[in-house]
Amino acid sequence: MHKLKSNNLLRLIGFVVFGFFLFYLSNAIDELRVYQGATVAMYVVAISSIILLTGYSGQVSLGHGALLAVGGYGAALLRNNLHAPVWLSFAGAVLVAALFGSLLGVTAARLSGPYLAGTTLALAVGLPSIANQFKFLGGEQGLIFDIGLPPASLGETFSQYKWFFWIAALTALIAMWWLQNLLRSRYGRTWRAVRTQSVAAELAGINTARSKVLAFTVSAGLAGLAGALLSMTISTVSPSAFPLSLSFALATGAVLSGVTTLGGVMIGAVTLVAIPEIADAFTQRIGASENVTANLPGLMVSGLLIVVVLFVPNGPVEQFRNRRKK
Amino acid sequence: MIQILNTVLIGITAGSIYSLMAIAMVLVWRSTRVVNFAQAGMALLSTYFGYEVIQISGSYWIALPVAMIGGAVVASIIELVIMRLLLKHSSQGAIASITPIIATLGLLGLIKSVIGYFWGNQDRTIVSPLSNVGFTFGTNTLAISPMKLFIIIAILVLVLSLTFIFQRTNLGLALRASAYSPEISRLAGIKVDLVRTIGWALAGAAGGVAGMLQTANGTGTLSPDSLEFSLLLAFGFIAAVIGGLDSLIGAVLGALVLGLVLAFVLTYVGGSLVFITAFVLLLIILLIRPGGIISQKAGRRA
Numbered sequence: 001m002h003k004l005k006s007n008n009l010l011r012l013i014g015f016v017v018f019g020f021f022l023f024y025l026s027n028a029i030d031e032l033r034v035y036q037g038a039t040v041a042m043y044v045v046a047i048s049s050i051i052l053l054t055g056y057s058g059q060v061s062l063g064h065g066a067l068l069a070v071g072g073y074g075a076a077l078l079r080n081n082l083h084a085p086v087w088l089s090f091a092g093a094v095l096v097a098a099l100f101g102s103l104l105g106v107t108a109a110r111l112s113g114p115y116l117a118g119t120t121l122a123l124a125v126g127l128p129s130i131a132n133q134f135k136f137l138g139g140e141q142g143l144i145f146d147i148g149l150p151p152a153s154l155g156e157t158f159s160q161y162k163w164f165f166w167i168a169a170l171t172a173l174i175a176m177w178w179l180q181n182l183l184r185s186r187y188g189r190t191w192r193a194v195r196t197q198s199v200a201a202e203l204a205g206i207n208t209a210r211s212k213v214l215a216f217t218v219s220a221g222l223a224g225l226a227g228a229l230l231s232m233t234i235s236t237v238s239p240s241a242f243p244l245s246l247s248f249a250l251a252t253g254a255v256l257s258g259v260t261t262l263g264g265v266m267i268g269a270v271t272l273v274a275i276p277e278i279a280d281a282f283t284q285r286i287g288a289s290e291n292v293t294a295n296l297p298g299l300m301v302s303g304l305l306i307v308v309v310l311f312v313p314n315g316p317v318e319q320f321r322n323r324r325k326k
Numbered sequence: 327m328i329q330i331l332n333t334v335l336i337g338i339t340a341g342s343i344y345s346l347m348a349i350a351m352v353l354v355w356r357s358t359r360v361v362n363f364a365q366a367g368m369a370l371l372s373t374y375f376g377y378e379v380i381q382i383s384g385s386y387w388i389a390l391p392v393a394m395i396g397g398a399v400v401a402s403i404i405e406l407v408i409m410r411l412l413l414k415h416s417s418q419g420a421i422a423s424i425t426p427i428i429a430t431l432g433l434l435g436l437i438k439s440v441i442g443y444f445w446g447n448q449d450r451t452i453v454s455p456l457s458n459v460g461f462t463f464g465t466n467t468l469a470i471s472p473m474k475l476f477i478i479i480a481i482l483v484l485v486l487s488l489t490f491i492f493q494r495t496n497l498g499l500a501l502r503a504s505a506y507s508p509e510i511s512r513l514a515g516i517k518v519d520l521v522r523t524i525g526w527a528l529a530g531a532a533g534g535v536a537g538m539l540q541t542a543n544g545t546g547t548l549s550p551d552s553l554e555f556s557l558l559l560a561f562g563f564i565a566a567v568i569g570g571l572d573s574l575i576g577a578v579l580g581a582l583v584l585g586l587v588l589a590f591v592l593t594y595v596g597g598s599l600v601f602i603t604a605f606v607l608l609l610i611i612l613l614i615r616p617g618g619i620i621s622q623k624a625g626r627r628a
Binding site: 060114115117118129244301 | 408424425427431432433439560566598602608616
């Protein structure tokens with residue numbers, strides 16, 4: 001018991017140290033990198049929500065983009081109509097998305113693998129287009145989500161992007177800290193039990209349906225938070241910000257990170273942001289044609305995804321741990 | 327009255343194309359237990375083959391079978407190179423049920439970037455070989471043209487022959503057996519690997535035809551990001567799920583239901599609600615029957 005407590009303390013210290021590291025990093029790097037940092041933080045939250053759902057609870061979702069959209073619209077509506085402060089609009093995004101996720105989860109708990117994949121895919125295709133039907137959602141242009149200028153006390157030279165990064169990184173750190181505690185708790189163990197042996201879990205007194213719905217709810221809440229972060233970095237919410245390809249990108253990121261552990265979540269998030277950069281640098285160096293420039297990032301992401309699925313299906317972190325155990 | 331009739335006709339045409347995609351999905355699912363999201367990508371690639379043939383020969387009627395064969399070849403190559411490896415490497419482990427889905431998503435992206443590399447991102451056009459002007463009935467124009475009639479008939483023939491192959495021939499029996507239990511089928515002398523490749527090839531051929539017909543039926547434009555192929559991807563799969571992934575008849579039924587419902591929503595409610603209607607329809611049907619309209623009794627988990 002004592003060891004467990006000190007482990008928890010160590011992890012908390014780790015998170016805080018990492019936070020300070022990010023703080024110094026944000027002062028050391030240029031504008032573009034800071035902005036990309038904010039995007040990485042957004043992906044970390046979004047991917048972790050998929051890891052929770054797929055890796056821990058064993059449910060597939062190809063439609064997390066739609067849950068991000070719910071969060072983004074929730075945050076924007078709160079901020080625009082009720083003039084909620086930023087933190088409150090983020091909290092609202094989490095609540096709205098979690099509520100939506102719990103409704104969806106009730107359905108999802110009844111469905112197995114491919115049927116669930118189909119349902120969530122249909123959701124990702126369908127939900128963002130609703131915005132075109134209702135006026136208060138702003139149609140194709142969407143809504144503005146403006147979190148305001150950074151506080152004046154931070155100095156005149158403090159840029160908007162750095163402000164985005166601070167908010168996103170802090171949010172992601174808090175969310176990850178909370179999530180990794182949750183996954184180590186009774187709930188995390190219950191989810192794993194249901195995933196690996198649902199019959200045995202039921203015999204041990206676990207309500208498998210309720211556990212699945214709960215996983216979906218928490219995952220949707222996190223996805224909503226990611227949606228609010230995404231809307232913050234692009235300052236708007238619109239149907240085109242949440243295409244099907246976003247949902248696919250998140251699933252890709254989760255697999256690259258290793259879907260069964262939270263430990264590798266940074267790998268997937270950084271890869272998603274870095275690959276377009278790498279492809280761009282590469283094509284500029286060799287002076288490639290337009291067709292190559294436009295398609296290399298997609299090719300690299302897909303190729304990497306297939307290689308990972310074929311050779312390290314449980315992700316790099318898990319692979320590393322297994323090797324050390326042997 | 328005429329509007330209702332036209333809506334039904336539009337729904338049936340759209341539904342028949344979805345049914346071809348859905349059948350392709352069901353074929354792959356029943357022969358390898360993989361949900362093939364790359365199906366729409368394969369269909370798109372075959373349609374580009376067809377486009378090239380049209381450029382050279384000038385005839386849609388030569389291009390159609392070429393696209394069909396092209397689709398079959400692409401699908402077999404994918405099965406031989408990637409899916410076999412996948413089944414060997416990741417058939418166990420925590421997320422074994424999810425890895426094939428992710429792999430086919432990766433394939434979809436791969437195929438899209440290959441298409442983008444060879445054909446660029448600009449639009450290409452396939453001109454409809456038959457008139458797309460509707461028949462007239464008195465003073466009214468019906469929503470069925472010679473092209474649409476051809477589409478419906480062609481798909482009917484294909485669906486019937488695929489069903490025949492699957493249900494009445496030795497090949498079909500081998501396909502069903504090797505999906506049901508690879509181990510036992512192997513003992514019974516079925517070349518399971520070969521049979522799987524054939525299942526993929528059949529699906530690829532069906533996808534190629536669906537792509538050619540869909541392009542000629544719609545605006546005729548062909549591009550890597552064309553909306554029509556996102557529709558094929560999403561609605562083909564949704565139709566298969568609605569019908570129950572294990573049943574060919576279910577796939578056709580699901581596709582027709584989907585096509586008709588969407589056509590009515592498009593005509594009477596509005597275009598922006600079409601996609602969410604597909605979701606709601608799927609949700610309602612799966613809440614009543616979690617295994618689709620035509621689902622086997624529980625207990626068969628091959």
